[in-house]
Amino acid sequence: MAEQVMEQTGEAVATEERPATAPATFPTAAPSTEKDLKMELLMDLHLPVSIELGRTNLPLRDILNLQRGSIVEFEKLASEPVDILINGKKMAEGEVVVIEKHFGIRITNLVDASERMKGIGK
Numbered sequence: 001m002a003e004q005v006m007e008q009t010g011e012a013v014a015t016e017e018r019p020a021t022a023p024a025t026f027p028t029a030a031p032s033t034e035k036d037l038k039m040e041l042l043m044d045l046h047l048p049v050s051i052e053l054g055r056t057n058l059p060l061r062d063i064l065n066l067q068r069g070s071i072v073e074f075e076k077l078a079s080e081p082v083d084i085l086i087n088g089k090k091m092a093e094g095e096v097v098v099i100e101k102h103f104g105i106r107i108t109n110l111v112d113a114s115e116r117m118k119g120i121g122k
Contacts, residue, residue, distance in 0.1 A: 051094075051105055052083040081108055091116055 054074025066072070076082075081093035084105060094105040110116075 047087045050085045050088075052085055054082075089116075 054076035056072060056074050058072070081095055082105065083090050084092040084094055084107065091111055092107050093109040093111075094107045097104045097106050
């Protein structure tokens with residue numbers, strides 16, 4: 001089927017038929033070493049991810065008085081990055097974004113790789 005393209009003059013010009021194309025596919029490389037195989041086994045592991053907006057300490061009296069509409073003030077400023085915790089360990093920092101009607105986090109800084117690996121087995 002010939003397509004029509006609008007030129008800058010606004011006139012429709014017929015172009016030659018284009019063959020149907022498919023996206024390129026590449027074979028997945030099989031793990032080549034024992035280390036690669038071990039890492040491959042871990043890739044389907046699910047870990048809890050949480051975002052920490054801030055922390056504070058409150059006396060028990062204030063905690064017991066919390067009710068709907070109460071405000072708890074954090075030690076962090078609104079402009080500071082939030083902490084991204086994976087399995088309870090800080091792995092990155094980010095900023096809060098809104099995507100349609102949902103909150104999200106844009107990662108702005110990763111914790112150093114050597115720090116991320118510390119305590120991973122704990």
